[in-house]
Amino acid sequence: MAGSSCVDMDPDVALRLFEEGATLVLLGVPQGTELGIDCKSWQVGPRFRGVKMIPPGLHFLHFCSVNSPSCGGEIGPKSGLFLTLKPREILLAHWDPKEEDLDFSASKNDEEVNRIRSTLRELDPYLGPYPYEVMRKWVSLTDQISQELAVNLQPLSGRVCAFSDIIPELQFRHTKDRAEQPRNDTACQSMREGLDRLPKMKQREGTELRFSDIPKKTYPPGASPAEITRCSMDLSYSLETVLEQNYPDQPLNLLGELQFAFVCFLVGNVYEGFEHWKLLLALLCRSEDAMRKRKELYLGLITVLYHQLGEVPPDFFVDIVSQNNFLTSTLQVKAQSLEKLLNLKPQEVNGILALFSE
Template sequence: MAAIQMDPDLAKQLFFEGATVVILNMPKGTEFGIDYNSWEVGPKFRGVKMIPPGVHFLHYSSVDKANPRDVGPRMGFFLSLQQRGLTVLRWNALQEEVDLSPAPKAEVEAMRANLQELDQFLGPYPYATLKKWISLTNFVSEATMERLQPESRQICAFSDVLPVLSMKHTKDRVRQNLPQCGTECKSYQEGLARLPEMKPRAGTEIRFSELPTQMFPVGATPAEITRHSMDLSYALETLLSKQFPTNPQDVLGELQFAFVCFLLGNVYEAFEHWKRLLNLLCRSEAAMVKHHTLYINLISILYHQLGEIPADFFVDIVSQDNFLTSTLQSPRDTNPVQTLGRGVYVLEKEHGWASRECEKLIALGLDGPGAAAGSVPGFGRSRVAPSPARISPPPAPSPPRSGSRGRAAPPSAAASGAPRRPEERHGAPADRGRDRGLGGRTCERTRAATAAQRRAERAGGGRGAGRR
């Protein structure tokens, strides 16, 4: 581990006040990490010291002794550490994994008494990335960790799976109406059908909450089925009432837990659960009003999560459809809570997922969702509304060409000098703002054009203004 420049008195205080994790007998060359950092283990490595209290993720990858470049799949486990706590673990050479069974109490106390002698073999916790780790796990409590982690407590990038049916003998395949293994497949579909159905080994799967598969109540009318299929608030409320009855905010802890398992643990199943849970949250329009605080916190969580992933990671190779663009479209366009709309606006601008309609609003000089007063919790005010210096002024409208048909380009708000009503600051006409709310389903392009046309009419003195 690289040396950390720190005041000696502060380092001494952190050594005695922070937690310590001792891992004995870990082989040299093993890739080991804690939270957002990883290293290659040296011959003197015995663990990590000066760890701040809270939930932490320790991960490692074993290497082949004969070929050190041959690295095994990543494995990891969560620990909830207390102030001045000492955790003693051992490397299992047979299984090539960390043995998470607790060490004898006498051994722990003896090691605590000689902790200063062990100091030279312990690497310091990297405080440079502590802020980033907290931003990714601030809703993951110890209870959330205990509820979600596998019974074995080991999280592996590759699932340990077993066949549902053993079918060791030919007669077993005949009983299941399956062709013999020696026959050649006639098609790709037949080859897929021959593959055995697999299931995770008991105790090794992450215990994520089961998301609802039926989005509407029993006995719903066709109209209600359509409404609940477009607005998934009923499904979200079902999930919250069953899995998080006391504190709905715990669903955010599960979202963060899944993201960390994917980002640091390389668990693809966690990535799929993160996408499904995020899709459920973003497509629940009515719930955005009822659970306002939950969604404000969701924006802050997404802000930090999306900063860790390349923008093109979620693009489907075949359709070129970005999962996040389509998922975040719903709360930005339809949510009546202005603060949530501002938060999604920040996400789009900061991470490069702004739609063309949003860019046109900026080019026209209109106020986007990020310009309303106030700020999203977790963001500075400067991050909510783009600075005027970063937005180039709209070009002056060019006169129509001779012989051209239709309307001339409407003047911008700055050019007209006309005051704007609050409804028009969001690009929505006043009548639609009252009837459907500022977050109605009207296309942003239509709203921007309508608002610009009305300003042109007021500046010109009537509906005929703006026409040749």
């Protein structure tokens, strides 16, 4: 990998990490491909064969294919996948030039994996070391994401993609199918009319992130006008609905989903992750009754937000149209409830909010 580096460490420690850490053997990745793991990425060089000394646990492997220099050398959209690696595990993948993707089917071939293991020392000069300088950051951003949760939230296709794979809702496979569709050869009178004439598109099944559904109705069936007003101001009913439908026994997994959405956006460049992160954060911060009931969840939220907000510039959340800072307004709602619901003193609340403004 071009530009790869490893923090200085004792040779004995490095040897132990080499022997105990997991190894990703990635064969045939084209030179110039942008490839990374967790919060670090590199441009693949001609000698690259994979990544070694990877600490066991959850990781996000991501890559962008690149055209040949003769075609401009343009970099494609980012794809990635979450992996949970065990100590001394070897995961083998071959680059598929047709799909511009990594094919991990070889990892199911025990004979081939054992062959790689037996020649691992010879392969060592071609393996880039895991970037331990980002390990603490990565752990702080993902400590609530379990292997099971990552599998459940990741698309069925196994790939987190920066751009949605969309297809027409109606598949016109033959010329006669398209010919039978009504046509209007007159000029469009408005942008809306032009958009209405375009084919209706949908995301390809199996490629969508499987986030929790946020209820559109914030109140229970048969609610009175007073209850509707109360549930519109305090979203605890909606939050409890989300927890009951998705995490009835493990409510802290909602923080894991918040982290998953943030990482998909921050590292995977998935805008959908940012939108879902905002929805979850607004839901949590506008649920006053839930704060009283679920103190552990909200104390965990403070820690999660502290680490997340350290990764983005302070003006990132400013809405271009309204110039209102989404994050400031959301946290202000939360701050009004922290003191009385979590039994915190005013100076403690101010100290917590000061952390987010650093």
